[in-house]
Amino acid sequence: MPHPRTHLQAGTAPATGDPDWQDWSTAWTRHIPVLTGRTDLTVSVAPGAGGGAPACFYPDTCRIEVDATHIGSPDIANPRRAGHKRLVPTAYGLLVHEAAHAAHSRWRTPPGTPPIVAAVTEVLEESRIEYRQRTRRRGDRRWLRHTVTTLISADDAPADDPWHAAHLAGLLLARVDARIITAKDIKGVRTAVTTVLGRKRLLQLRDLWRQAHSTDDTDADTMIDLAWRWCRILDIDPHRRPHVPTADPAVFTGLLAQALTDYLAHTAGLTPAEYRDQQITARHSPPATWSRRDPTDAERAAARTLAARLARARTHQPEPDTRPSPVPPGRLRTRHAITAQAQIAAGAIPTATPWQRSTQSPPPKPTLHLGVIVDASYSMHPYAAPMSSAGWILAYAARSIDAVTATIAFGSSPTLLVAPRQRPTQVLELHAYGGSSAFTDAVKLADEVLHLRQPGRLRMLAVVSDGDLPDIDPAQRLVTTLHRAGCAVLWLRPADLDGHTFTDTTTLLVADPVQAIGHIADAAVTALERA
Structure with missing residues (x-):
């Protein structure tokens, strides 16, 4: 039986601290009493922290670990400011989830408990502690919702048997009764689970997880009893672990797997086929990485030239x-x-x-909201340096005229490199390799932090990419949606690379962004004035 992707562990060595993430660890350690009511906890944020899960609570050492992969870069936000959680909602949701464990998982599995029974209690505990946390702090539901798809993966439903159907019900349907997600969110999953289990057994299991929600935080006997009853309802031998297929989760084709994939794809804004492709790519592609350097004099001059041109750009509609x-x-x-x-x-x-x-x-000169998205996939490897330079020139020029900017890299996943209100002081030299499946996620992230679809403001999305994307159709739909909402889309493509040209964009072929700054400025101003 698959285990929840966030868990409790006892007697495990602490993760090695990362000096780059010390500010996050310190800030969240100071914040954790607010979430838990406890003053004896420490939080460690570092790449690879969490014991193999996105996050983990170690009760013996009173320590919470959060994998920094779900944040991206240490300078994405200032963790000492309350507003930082909006920029890293998934990571903060993981912190809240582990805080719920720290506050409410106050019981221990008795020695001698069969592993299968213990595994069932872990599933019941997931929705129980989130229910208790939401009841105690209603506002935390917002952040817990962000973690559901992170804590669940396609391999949670590898086979259409009662065991895995019940496991999926315990992870998702139980969270509906915990009022973390809604019944509409997982309508397809409920149908698939009901088909495999039958309505009668599903209602019996539902009665168990609802009893778990009202179980006291220290009542181990009741939790163990509920787990035994769970096994009896499913007619499962609690001393024998059910068989789990070893196929790649991306190719599971059963009823449960399809329903779960549909749910995960919908929450990501993708089709099921696109979601599977993204998962395959993510399994075989490393995340985007980069190094920092000071901008050259030529890059600074190019940024000043572009800033002067952007400052003169106006909306074309009289007010x-x-x-x-x-x-x-x-x-x-x-x-x-x-x-x-x-x-x-x-x-x-x-x-x-x-x-x-x-x-x-005459039309005013409103504050420009500019999102800069840079392609860090392998096809961009020969042009990583000039395209990184172009990304910095665009972001720095806009910030120089008091624009609100955000810089995002995308490969197999999106990474927020420079957050809104943060000045891009250094050039981030991207190391381009891996896939390019996260373009749509990067655009959605830019929209989330900059409100690119919101009318009444001057908005532009600048994309630095060859356009060689696996998800052309959804990418085009997003670009068209932004265009129709009045957000200009400027696309800078390497001059010597073949790639797709998207409609509803102002596309410019660029070899050297410093030398081509005049053309970039022309294209940017034209895009803004046509918006």
Whole structure:
């Protein structure tokens, strides 16, 4: 039986601390009493922390570990500020989940408990502690929702048998009763589980996890008893581990696997086929990495040139406005009319303006919201240096005119390199290798942090990529959605590479971004003025 992807462990050596992540560890250690009510806990944030899971709670050492992979870069956000959690919702949700374990997993599995029974209690405990945390701190539900797809993977449903159907029900359907996710979220999963288990057995299992939700935090006897009853309902030998297929989870084709894949794909904004391709790519591709360097004088000059051009860009639509007037037509403003009459009666030259008329004023220069997305896939390897330079020039120029910017790299997963309100002081030289399946995730992340689809502001998405993506259709749909929402899309492509050209974009072929800064500025201003 698969184990939950977040877990409790006892007597395990602590993960090695990473100096680059010390600020996160310190900040979250100071914050954890707010989430748990305990003052004896420490939090360690580091790449690879969590004992093989995204996060883990070690009760014997009063330690919580969170894998920094789910944050990305240490300078994505300032963990000492309350708003940082919005930039790393999944990682913060993992912290909340482990805090729920620390606050409510106050019982221990008795010695001699069969492993299968113990494994069932782990599944029941997942939704129980989240239910207790949400009951105690209602606002934490928002963050716990972000962790569900991180704590569950396609290999949680490898076979269409009662054991794995019950396991999936305990992970997802139980979270509906815990009011973490909604029934609509997992409608397809419920149908598949019901088909395998039957309605009667599913209702019996539901009664068990609902009893677990109301079980006291220290009541080990009740939790163990519920696990034994779980095995009896499924007619499972608690001393024999059920068979688990060893095939690649990406090729599981059973009813449960399909329903789970559909759910995970929907939450990621992908089709099931695209989600499977993404999982295969992610299994065989390393995450994006980069090094830092100071910008050259030529790059700084190029950024200043672009900043000056961006500062002059205006929206092309005249803005409706109202102006006061001493004579009609317009709407009479009674108070001002009385003031004008009083001024006339006193023999003074009237200065009041009794009338207000509609007019068109020149468009303002609103704050630019710019998302810069840089392709870090293998196909971009020969152009990693100039494209990294282009990403910095765009971001720094926009930030110089007080724009709100975010820089995101994408390969097999998106990485927020420079968060909004953070100044991109150094060039991030991307090491381009791996897949390019996370473009849509990168665009969605940019939209989340910059509100690119929200009207009433000047918005642009600048993509630095050859356009060689495995998910052309969903990528095009996202680009078109942004375009129709009034967000300009500027696409910089390496001049010597073949790639796909997307519609609804201003596309420019670039060999040397420093030398081509004039063309980039022209394209950027044109894209903004057409938005």
